[in-house]
Amino acid sequence: MADAQARVAAREFNPWRAVLVISLGCLAVLFLAPTVGVLLSSIKTTREIAFGELWTVPRTIYLGNFVEILTNPAVPHYFKNTVLVTVPATILSIALGVLAGYVFSKLPFAGSNLLFLVIISGMFFPPQVILIPLFQFFNALGLIDTLWPIICVHTALGIPICTLLMRNFFATVPNALRDAAILEGASEWQVLTRVALPISLPAIAVLATLQFTWIWNDFLWPLIFTQTDENRTIMVGIVNLRGQYSVAWGVQGALSLLASLPTLIVFLFFQRYFIKGMTMGAVKG
Amino acid sequence: MADLRLESVSKSFGQEEVIHDVSLEVAHGEFIVFVGPSGCGKSTLLRLVTGLESVTSGRIFIDGVDVTHVKPSDRRVAMVFQSYALFPHLTVAENIGFGLRLAKTPAAEIRRRVAEVANTLRIEELLERKPRQLSGGQRQRVAIGRSIIRSPKVFLFDEPLSNLDAALRVLMRLEITRLHNRLQATMIFVTHDQTEAMTLADRIYVFNHGRIEQSGTPMHLYNAPANRFVAGFIGSPAMNFLPAKVRRQEDRFTAAIGSSVVPLDRSLRNLPQGEISIGVRPEHMSVVDPADGDVEATIEIVEELGAEVIAYLQIDATAEPVTVRLPPQRQVVPGQRVGVRLAHESFHLFDSDGALLG
Numbered sequence: 001m002a003d004a005q006a007r008v009a010a011r012e013f014n015p016w017r018a019v020l021v022i023s024l025g026c027l028a029v030l031f032l033a034p035t036v037g038v039l040l041s042s043i044k045t046t047r048e049i050a051f052g053e054l055w056t057v058p059r060t061i062y063l064g065n066f067v068e069i070l071t072n073p074a075v076p077h078y079f080k081n082t083v084l085v086t087v088p089a090t091i092l093s094i095a096l097g098v099l100a101g102y103v104f105s106k107l108p109f110a111g112s113n114l115l116f117l118v119i120i121s122g123m124f125f126p127p128q129v130i131l132i133p134l135f136q137f138f139n140a141l142g143l144i145d146t147l148w149p150i151i152c153v154h155t156a157l158g159i160p161i162c163t164l165l166m167r168n169f170f171a172t173v174p175n176a177l178r179d180a181a182i183l184e185g186a187s188e189w190q191v192l193t194r195v196a197l198p199i200s201l202p203a204i205a206v207l208a209t210l211q212f213t214w215i216w217n218d219f220l221w222p223l224i225f226t227q228t229d230e231n232r233t234i235m236v237g238i239v240n241l242r243g244q245y246s247v248a249w250g251v252q253g254a255l256s257l258l259a260s261l262p263t264l265i266v267f268l269f270f271q272r273y274f275i276k277g278m279t280m281g282a283v284k285g
Numbered sequence: 286m287a288d289l290r291l292e293s294v295s296k297s298f299g300q301e302e303v304i305h306d307v308s309l310e311v312a313h314g315e316f317i318v319f320v321g322p323s324g325c326g327k328s329t330l331l332r333l334v335t336g337l338e339s340v341t342s343g344r345i346f347i348d349g350v351d352v353t354h355v356k357p358s359d360r361r362v363a364m365v366f367q368s369y370a371l372f373p374h375l376t377v378a379e380n381i382g383f384g385l386r387l388a389k390t391p392a393a394e395i396r397r398r399v400a401e402v403a404n405t406l407r408i409e410e411l412l413e414r415k416p417r418q419l420s421g422g423q424r425q426r427v428a429i430g431r432s433i434i435r436s437p438k439v440f441l442f443d444e445p446l447s448n449l450d451a452a453l454r455v456l457m458r459l460e461i462t463r464l465h466n467r468l469q470a471t472m473i474f475v476t477h478d479q480t481e482a483m484t485l486a487d488r489i490y491v492f493n494h495g496r497i498e499q500s501g502t503p504m505h506l507y508n509a510p511a512n513r514f515v516a517g518f519i520g521s522p523a524m525n526f527l528p529a530k531v532r533r534q535e536d537r538f539t540a541a542i543g544s545s546v547v548p549l550d551r552s553l554r555n556l557p558q559g560e561i562s563i564g565v566r567p568e569h570m571s572v573v574d575p576a577d578g579d580v581e582a583t584i585e586i587v588e589e590l591g592a593e594v595i596a597y598l599q600i601d602a603t604a605e606p607v608t609v610r611l612p613p614q615r616q617v618v619p620g621q622r623v624g625v626r627l628a629h630e631s632f633h634l635f636d637s638d639g640a641l642l643g
């Protein structure tokens with residue numbers, strides 16, 4: 001009897017479980033702390049923040065920061081430019097990744113594995129390595145301070161991960177489906193668009209979320225390729241809100257919050273596919 | 286005119302030839318089964334017929350037309366895949382009408398023909414469901430439905446029953462036979478299960494290592510196998526093979542199985558002296574008292590199946606276990622010493638290479 005009770009007690013207290021919960025809790029706090037900081041700074045005056053009251057619970061909610069950014073004529077430009085970069089670059093990189101992934105997975109040819117490795121290796125080059133040559137290249141084309149270089153670079157840099165993910169996803173699509181479609185009279189393009197793509201929506205949702213977030217949040221390339229406020233994207237715009245002699249914490253916090261809304265909306269929109277896509281292949285369906 | 290004719294078809298993948306010079310003919314309305322062990326090339330041959338794989342050499346004719354270099358969808362063949370290959374994002378109706386939609390058939394016509402096929406296969410109530418909501422047997426019917434809607438010249442089935450459980454497999458076998466009777470269509474069915482081959486086929490082609498070992502009606506293959514491979518492959522339980530030594534005694538031959546000597550058929554005129562293999566079907570052996578049999582044996586395992594008893598024996602003279610089919614009333618127990626009487630007139634004799642003798 002006593003033995004049984006001891007066993008139950010042992011089962012009830014699992015130190016590893018407690019350690020796990022505490023570790024995950026700490027991680028969650030670490031991840032959320034900056035967001036909470038931004039949120040708090042957006043509803044406080046610059047004076048409050050300057051007096052070191054960033055982390056205190058606000059006595060009043062100050063909305064002046066939001067009013068300031070909504071009336072700032074540069075902010076709509078930032079948003080418009082970011083959409084003009086993010087949407088085409090996301091669509092183009094995924095489209096090219098889908099095409100390349102389909103070929104590598106379903107229509108292999110002599111040397112295709114090597115070519116696949118070459119494309120994938122693009123993921124491992126740090127952007128700083130190609131920064132100067134790319135700047136010189138686009139400068140020679142007269143495209144500096146336009147959105148074109150950012151779209152081109154993000155499309156190109158997205159191809160390796162899109163190709164990798166789509167190739168691996170298409171590999172899980174049974175060849176018999178392609179065979180069946182071809183016997184029914186489908187062309188290769190129709191196999192892709194009518195069979196392979198519709199059942200690849202989870203993978204595409206993962207890619208769309210990742211690419212959209214990466215491109216939307218990118219700071220480096222817009223900083224390098226744009227020079228005037230008319231062509232800045234939102235992330236560079238946030239930094240530009242800084243005055244010459246002061247730091248507008250509150251205004252920057254408010255714009256940061258607004259700037260993160262689109263990626264949040266995209267994630268919420270795709271999340272049910274996203275979770276499915278991330279766990280795909282883990283268990284046999 | 287034959288619905289399907291293959292002329293010296295060969296197929297290589299790289300340096301490896303997997304189909305060797307296969308020629309065959311399938312008449313209109315015939316139900317043909319390609320049977321053979323895994324990897325014997327039967328499914329590859331089916332893919333060559335569909336055009337999903339191209340031949341390395343040889344020619345393929347469908348309805349008298351050379352289709353060797355015609356694209357798959359223009360060959361007027363339809364295939365039911367082992368995995369059914371239903372499109373998971375489409376409903377049953379959309380799956381069945383997929384080919385018609387690609388061919389830009391008017392929607393009303395597609396609906397009419399899908400309904401017709403659904404009626405034939407009794408799947409009307411499933412038309413709006415997705416494949417994941419169907420059972421294995423229902424998926425099978427939908428896959429068949431997709432294949433029959435375009436009225437192909439030749440139906441090809443690539444091991445379509447192997448994913449089903451035993452009971453459903455028997456049911457689907459009957460369904461396919463009924464469908465064949467109703468459509469009177471030419472069908473080629475690939476399987477590695479000799480029972481499926483025996484029960485479905487008008488004619489069977491037995492394949493091994495990319496070659497046709499023998500073709501004929503199921504009973505012809507059962508009663509007159511051309512070699513040891515076919516003899517061992519067709520029939521369940523499989524034929525027994527007893528190692529023996531041929532001796533000539535005056536005008537007739539005898540075979541020594543260990544220390545026992547059994548007479549061979551009097552009509553045999555030309556047998557090589559030496560090691561051979563005697564093939565005996567399980568039903569051509571009977572269990573008797575130890576003193577009365579051709580050879581002595583010990584019963585190892587007994588399977589009582591109701592309508593018959595299958596006994597597995599160890600013959601003293603050979604290391605090979607043998608299988609005997611007994612009537613249900615025959616009482617035998619494991620460990621029992623028995624004599625085994627062999628029906629000498631039903632022997633199949635093979636040389637050491639497996640070729641038929643006599």
